[in-house]
Amino acid sequence: MPLHINTPLLESRPLSLAGGRSIWLKMDALQPPGSFKIRGIGAACEHHATGGKRRFVSSSGGNAGIAVAYAGHRLGIPVSVFVPETATELAKSLIRQEGAEVIVHGASWQEANERAMSALDTDTAFIHPFDDPLLWTGHATMIDEVVAEGLSFDAVAVSVGGGGLMSGVVEGLARNGLAHIPIVAVETEGAASLAASIKAGERIQLPAITSIATSLGARMVSERAFEVTQNSAVDSVVVSDRTAVEACLRFVDDHRVLVEPACGATLALAYGHAGALARFERVLMIVCGGATASLAQLQAWHAA
Known part of the structure; x- marks a missing residue:
């Protein structure tokens, strides 16, 4: 669904x-x-959940992270979202509201994304905020x-x-x-x-x-x-x-x-x-x- x-x-x-x-x-x-964001991110999360992934990691200035957190909550899969220092307190609180972990890193999305990529393992799916078919x-x-x-x-x-x-x-x-x-x-x-x-x-x-x-x-x-x-x-x-x-x-x-x-x-x-x-x-x-x-x-x- x-x-x-x-x-x-x-x-x-x-x-x-x-x-x-x-x-x-x-x-x-x-x-x-x-x-x-939930349209594509939800589809990606469902795809990876079906494939057996047991954790989602994403990088986001806000809305993509909120969508991944929402999807993870709905699917019962833990989520970690790496956000840049520019992310608003509201954005971070909305991600946490869905039960996801928030990690602040870097001055821009690029830096947060690089840090997120270093946190992956074989059980983890990386959910890109925009660059994924x-x-x-x-x-x-x-x-x-x-x-x-x-x-x-x-x-x-x-x-x-x-x-x-x-x-x-x-x-x-x-x-x-x-x-x-x-x-x-x-x-x-x-x-x-x-x-x-x-x-x-x-x-x-x-x-x-x-x-x-x-x-x-x-x-x-x-x-x-x-x-x-x-x-x-x-x-x-x-x-x-x-x-x-x-x-x-x-x-x-x-x-x-x-x-x-x-x-x-x-x-x-x-x-x-x-x-x-x-x-x-x-x-x-x-x-x-x-x-x-x-x-x-x-x-x-x-x-x-």
């Missing part, structure tokens, strides 16, 4: 009016652990669900960190005969490794993550994500932290759902960057969610 749920698909009147076109929302913020196949189910509801759309807007969500969306489009549909890939300033890579024509590693959207904090996107930009129609858009935070706060008022800036980056296309959507009539936005920022934190960022 899948660990994720089939999430609502709804047309947003507030975002449609703000963006000047029909905006549909795939509400993966409503997944039990708070983000889309098992994850992409799991994430692709969101497109399956949209297509099953009969919605036609001419673009998909997604937030990009390491590129796992975008890779899943591409797989979902392809297996539903929609490989021609363009993707609008959104990042925040200070975490825009995909935009830098597209500009350079090769994968670029950022020297550091300076965005508050730490869930987008992969200094280098996966090879698969970069490959997508070379083989599919991808529009890259970069928004400011402030714009992402403002979008989160407006979304709370408009839809009574709290998301973090990593998700707000995509919502900001409708609220303040409608030009990036000008050539599309009906846009599917993946409301990827994120549980690592509280309303008080969003308000503090906005006031700063």
